[in-house]
Amino acid sequence: MRADLKTLPCVLAFAHAQVKCEQVMQRIFIDASATYIHLRRNSVLSGIQRVVVSAAAEILRIKSSDNVYLLVQAKDNCFAISLDGLSPEILANPTTLKLFLHGAQVPAMNFLHKYNKRKLKYIFHRGKFEFMAKYFPEKFERKTGYRAHDFLGRKGVETGFKSIKFEDIVKSDDVVISLDSSWDDYQIEGFEALKSRHGVKIFTMVHDMIPLVYGFTTAVGVQRKFINWLERSSSYTDIYLANSDSTREDFLKVHSNPETVKTVKLAHSFSNVSSEVSVSNYMRKAYPQYFETFPNLADMIDITSNLRFDLADDYVLCVGTLEPRKNNLRLARAWYNLSQKYPDLPKLYFAGRKGWGSDELEKFLSDTHNVNGLVKIIPSPSDEELAALYKNCLFFAFPSLYEGWGLPIGEGINYGKTGVVAANSSLPEVGLDMVVYCDEKSISSITSALESLLFDKNLRAQKEMLIRNTRLRTWADFAHDLIDIAEERR
Incomplete structure (x- = not known):
């Protein structure tokens, strides 16, 4: 009986561990x-x-x-x-x-196929292209026709x-x-x-x-x-x-x-960009002092499309599908109004795929010559490109008519950027006090909100300070x- 009593705590502990394991x-x-x-x-x-x-x-x-x-x-x-x-x-x-x-449906990177039957040559040329993709991505892309990031990203992924x-x-x-x-x-x-x-x-x-x-x-x-x-x-x-x-x-x-x-x-997060296979990640390890001195250096290295030239300009960013609910037309008209008042206005970028009902926006941009060259559509940017657009914008604009949440608001805030946001539906739950609100149905209200963030640097700095001092919600949460x-x- 004593032996049984002595072993009872062990039995109970084992049973508790089993229950915990099942949970x-x-x-x-x-x-x-x-x-x-x-x-x-x-x-x-x-x-x-x-x-x-x-x-x-x-x-x-x-x-x-x-x-x-x-x-x-x-x-x-x-x-x-x-x-x-x-x-x-x-x-x-x-x-x-x-x-x-x-895996089988991803277009094959077939520039190495000719070496498949000659193992040593395959290993040599594979290593050569990996080195080229890491450190000379533009040369790699000219030579192979494939994005360096995609080539490096395929390593270690079982198709x-x-x-x-x-x-x-x-x-x-x-x-x-x-x-x-x-x-x-x-x-x-x-x-x-x-x-x-x-x-x-x-x-x-x-x-x-x-x-x-x-x-x-x-x-x-x-x-x-x-x-x-x-x-x-x-x-x-x-x-x-x-x-x-x-x-x-x-x-x-x-x-x-x-x-x-x-x-x-x-x-409030943009979590899909992995920097592990980026060219800048390899260079950052070798030359950390350059990346500390020049914060935008990673984007200059990793973005190899024509977008790299757009990042050099001052711009405001609007992310989302080009469709009526996103209210892009009113935003473009507000930008046109500002362009009539300010000759040195920054650019406005719409980043997203073309959706249904975007004809009116396209006609307006055509009639105004893209608001005299100040408005540009960046169709379906990759995650890497979108991250670079967020990081380098002055602020974002999101005057949507209605949302369930409003991912672009959280993503922009995640990069420390404030924005002009419509005061409807769920959007104040995302933007809190970190953005400037507008009446989404009033072009003059959108124009005024944009104007305040464009030309009141103290206001923009105050909002960015609020972002830094706010505990943002993560995908882990x-x-x-x-x-x-x-x-x-x-």
């Missing part, structure tokens, strides 16, 4: 269905897709990698992608993520993956977090099947209520698709995740149970919140 072993499946399809044909991520990969990368940092999966709802099946052994940096970078997901049939590995205590825009009927049916057949917990992110609140700024047919998703998602969703208090408030106008809707705010909610529901 740690909870598996999370992150829906990436739309992102998976998008990366077949594209290398630049949209806002929602940026949320998916940023969250997945941070969850991968926090949890054991053999307990984190991507989930893809395809038309003919549902499969999981194990992230075991994959570094978060590869997952968070669009170039390497595309290579991982669709392709082995898909796992979800129903072969699913457990009842698994958690599925749907962060993607998986609104198609076959994807909805897939989630319904996951819930009815396997009983998994499903958390669904509501990114915005744009199709209902600002439906006239969306393409025809979006309302029907969105309402169908809203109605049917309630059959499989345990908890809805709203990305802002504003989105939660709008969602509760059509959802009757507030206890099942939690706000999980996104981040977002990921921790998701994990906490998942563990609460076990």
Whole structure:
């Protein structure tokens, strides 16, 4: 009996360790269905897709990698992608993520193929091109026709993956977090099947209520698709995740149970750029004094497109798809008004892909000769280019008509930049007191706000000081919140 009593603490400790281990072993499946399809044909991520990969990368940092999966709802099946052994940096970078997901579909860099059968020559020329890509990227790109950054980024990334049939590995205590825009009927049916057949917990992110609140700024047919998703998602969703208090408030106008809707705010962060394979990273290690003296040196080295010339000018930056809801036309008209008053006005850059309904903006720019050369569209910049644009701008402008969160505001603030922001929907939740607000429907209000930041350097400095003194929200914060909610529901 005494021996049993002596061993009791050990038994209890072992049992406690087992329980703790079971808690740690909870598996999370992150829906990436739309992102998976998008990366077949594209290398630049949209806002929602940026949320998916940023969250997945941070969850991968926090949890054991053999307990984190991507989930893809395809038309003919549902499969999981194990992230075991994959570094978060590869997952968070669009170039390497595309290579991982669709390795065979990434255009081959075939300038080394002629050496495939001659091993020593292959090793020699591979090393030669790696050296050239690191230290002489422009020469590399002229010689091969490929971006040096992409070539270096392919190193160490195993192309392709082995898909796992979800129903072969699913457990009842698994958690599925749907962060993607998986609104198609076959994807909805897939989630319904996951819930009815396997009983998994499903958390669904509501990114915005744009199709209902600002439906006239969306393409025809979006309302029907969105309402169908809203109605049917309630059959499989345990908890809805709203990305802002504003989105939660709008969602509760059509959802009757507030206890099942939690706000999980996104981040003031731009996390998808990995500098590990950049040319400047290698040079920084060798010549740190130059990078300390000249802060923009990394961008001068890494940006090899024509954008490097645009970075030399003073400019204000507007990031987002060129579509009516982003209010680009009013911003361009405000810039035109300023150009009539100030002869030495900085430039205005619109950075984003062309969306639907951008004809009016294009006509205005054509009629004014791009506001006499002061306005430029930078279509679909890469993450590296976008980061450089944020870092080197005077400030950003984001007079959107309505948002669920407002990623460009957080990204700009993350780089220490203030901005002109519309005072509607979720935007004050992101900008807080670190930006200047305007009435998005008034060109004169937008003009005045721009004017204040352009010519009142003290105001701009005050806002930048507020940014430096504010604890900004990170993607790690977002990921921790998701994990906490998942563990609460076990």
